[in-house]
Amino acid sequence: MTDTHIQGFDPIRLGRIAAWQDRYVEERKFPGSSVILLRGGDEVYFNAAGSRNVEDGLPFERDTVARIYSMTKPITSVGIMMLAELGLFHLDAPVSEFIPAFRDMQALVPGAQRIDQTEPASSPTLHHLLTHTSGLSYPFNPGPLGQAMDAEKIIFRADDTSLAEVADRTAALPLAFQPGTRWEYSVSIDILGRVIEVVSGQPLDVFLREQIFDPLGMGETAFRVPEGTGDRFASLYTPLAGNAMALNAARDSDETLRLVDRAGASVFESTTCFSGGGGLVGTIDDYVKFCEMLRRGGAAPGGRILSPHTVDFMMRNHLPGDIASMGPQSFAEQPMEGMGFGLGGSVVLNPGRVRVPGSEGDFSWGGMASTMFWIDPVLDLTCVFFTQLTPSSSYPCRAELKALVHGALVE
Template sequence: MQTASPQSEGFDPDRMCRIGTWMDRYVAERKYAGSSLLIARGGKEVYFNAAGARDVEANLPFERDTLARIYSMTKPVTSVAIMMLAEQGLFHLDAPLSDFIPAFADCTALVDGATGLDQVTRCQTPTLHHLLTHTSGLSYPFNPGVLPAAMEEKGLIFRADQGPLESVVDQLAELPLAFQPGSRWEYSVSIDVLGRVVEIVSGQSLDQFFAEQIFAPLGMTQTAFSVPTGSESRFASLYTPLAGDAMALNAAQEGGNPLRLIDHTDTSAYRSAETFSGGGGLVGTIDDYMKFCEMIRCKGSGNGNRLLSPKTVDFMTRNHLPGDIASMGPSSFAEQPMEGMGFGLGGAVVLDPARARAQGSVGDFSWGGMASTFFWVDPVLDLSVVFFTQLSPSSSYPARPQLKSLVHGAIVQ
């Protein structure tokens, strides 16, 4: 990527200095161990900064080539994979999931107000579109409700060490859905299930498909489900401010140590992942993820290669819900605000910045990860922004709206 001065791309350099001050403050206040931020406008890099440590215990700095867990920022990658296959005419988005995974053929859904897994009614099988938009009836263990509790009991979170993807998906198919497909929005493992669909349709494992069909064409050489061999020292440690499970949002316990170490490179399952989580399993560098964002900004093309047509990217980045997310009665955790935000295929879409109470342009496409990473692509301002840090859960601090205010506050043209 070419670099350009902030002034030449419409930024006020003095105002951009506020961003580094903010990043340093988060480190000084022990909110984040470290972080990095990369901003591009019109395809030119205008800002990079890193602050703090990738490993507090070893006093190793957070740097540009630091490898981070991007968790749910994997979801847009899997959604792109699905659309790449759809462009080949291999399926349509209204196809039922059971066309690919027969275990989902006879679906049931919990009745309203259910208190047990036996209180169900028959329902339609969710479609691929339901899964892409989190309206499938699937859930996450950290959400409230009967299904999330059952998923928690069975450990259905698609961690890197839970065995082949096929096996985890088959276990999930044994449970009822949380609600009738299409009736609500609930953040879920649906994109993990779509990862299995990619495997079945393409005939490749998900890691192979990503590596050959997405990462190699875009030049994303540092992104994978496992930490690349020889890069272990660049892999950031993961921290939490909670005393208990950093993923157990329903029973979050405040802890005395705001940077409690919960995953270190020496013992991390990401050293050799065996579960290819299309919903949250990738690790990579900030420059690699910017290449993915730039492909979205450039309507499907990157590094001289075309992954998707411009029409398909436009389709993905439109709102696919009847209204905003809030209008669909969610009770789940989400990586974004719900009011004033719609949902496309793999990410959120700004419908009304005022209702979302965060600066942005109508049509912003974005998503984040549980370790507080975040990206957005703004088609109005021709802007791509990627933020990396490693603190779970991402709801710990209001960093994302603060960051958007900082970036927008530095744009003067």
């Protein structure tokens, strides 16, 4: 490695990342963003650009608190695996053992057009839930189940009644398909959050804080905006008219940065339902600590979180092939061709099929506000990207960022 390179990165090429961030801000695609890149545990690059609050002109900074939405899922999945390591259950256990409402399930028949076109189904297993092959769905997915969830407002919002109550309401609807037969992005990890509560005897927020956040030093990650945060909590924007989460009915807006949530008027400031699938807020440095724990095989400064063998197990593909081969009809945070799915995140099987530079075994996931992370075990890289624009399908920012990072790596 030459003296002019940083951990194999060309610093001039790394500077392209800042130019890319600035362009997104100038074109009013993102309000602001931050990127952090590590190799072998050493920070190689950090940059923040734009605003966390456009209206007040507050800059997007390193300590900005953001909604991570579905980047909550890998954290909850780690929680489940911590309990599995204690021998408290096995992954083929049906969820009905923990949540009785999931007994006597029904599933939509193939090709169903109505929510009452069903047949008997088995209860999904914990493994089905971890891999989004459970038959559950999301309100923004197409089909009768998504429509029924939308009508009954089953989304595990921060201001819902409780995790237990929404889990039972979810179980009252039929599954979209027989468990294990397809892949569909879903509230499965929210249900696993409730399993954690039942097995541990603790509310999900307490369990995650004591078992994961405190040992990792993630002091500003929680289901509620932490007290003392002040105006560091970023505003959320959308380029869509109407409901920014209603992907099937969303319409383009004349305003590319329409404000939809902000400090002082956010449900994340008075959370009552702890969504293990999408409810956390936090800082980029906090999330890097979580990613680095995975990269290090479960090791943490405040005590080991998981065995390295369990982490390796989580970061393997648990599907028969790639996601695309399992007939998904849903929105997802990452590509589906050439991409498998582990426990809590996607796994690159073939970068050529994904059509994004990367390594076989890359483990990653994103959130609805266009955030993302990936861990490359081959190149020993960790990258986290924060912004606050929903939905995450608005722009190809994730593929572009991966290309920028790989374009800067020259050794």
